[in-house]
Amino acid sequence: MASGRIDLLHSPIPENTIYLTFNGLGSNENGLRGIGSGKQVVLRRGSVRRQATVRFRENGESFTNDLEMNAKLASSLRLRANYRYLVDYDAKTNILSFVPSPISSATAKLQIDSKIGANRLQIGYELLSTLGIPESRSLSIVCQSPAASKSLQVSTPSNLFDRSFSLDSASLRALRLTPGSNVAISYNQNTKVLTLKPSTPRAAPKSP
Known part of the structure; x- marks a missing residue:
């Protein structure tokens, strides 16, 4: 098989x-x-x-x-x-x-980018592809954190290998997310909802 x-x-x-x-x-x-x-x-x-x-x-x-x-x-x-x-x-x-198979997952580091404008989410092309989010200038999706949800317009930088994940500062505050933190991301193509959950890095193994 x-x-x-x-x-x-x-x-x-x-x-x-x-x-x-x-x-x-x-x-x-x-x-x-x-x-x-x-x-x-x-x-x-x-x-x-x-x-x-x-x-x-x-x-x-x-x-x-x-x-x-x-x-x-x-x-x-x-x-x-x-x-x-x-x-x-x-x-x-x-x-x-x-x-x-509508749900795809990845991990990313949250970044602030004031240049992308208000109510926008910038996702690098590699990450966009991994999540199964269609590339469209007019696409809006719902970003959902454990504390809140917010509709954001998606944009993609031109670099093919870009894995960035950036929001404007107001959107980060609205979602109660911490810039610089790692998040687990999952996107549902049926609901068009992008779920963000803080991801705790695994502790390094202790030396004997």
Whole structure:
């Protein structure tokens, strides 16, 4: 059984074909490559099944694994564009199954940045990709801390490898978070809520 998490993309490709692109920058999660290019498989989401041919593109300059699918085929399988799924391939049955995987997690260090403006959250591209947050200039999400919640507009710096996580000082105060502290972050694609929880670093082991 081969498996991996993918971001599903709608693409103007033949309806009976899907394309997989593995990340060239993130974790090496390409167990699905063993399917083999040109392999005809059965796509399954719940009780719905469709047939398609698997193709591969060159590894992309991204931190995610992407699966392109014709919008009509995706609709018949109830698969949404720009959403994350856990994909399992069973070589015995030749079935490629899809299960929603909307929650992604990471850790970050909270920073203050007065230049980003009020009610804004700046997330580096690498961290944005890890969390499954779509890149959009007009995107607003709800940031939720243990003490409060606040709607913030998301922006992304141009540096591809940026992992920064910055808020303006007023937003940090509203969420009752401490600048410079480490936080555990999780993003739910269904609710569009970004949950922030203070993360206590593990103590270094004592010397004998």
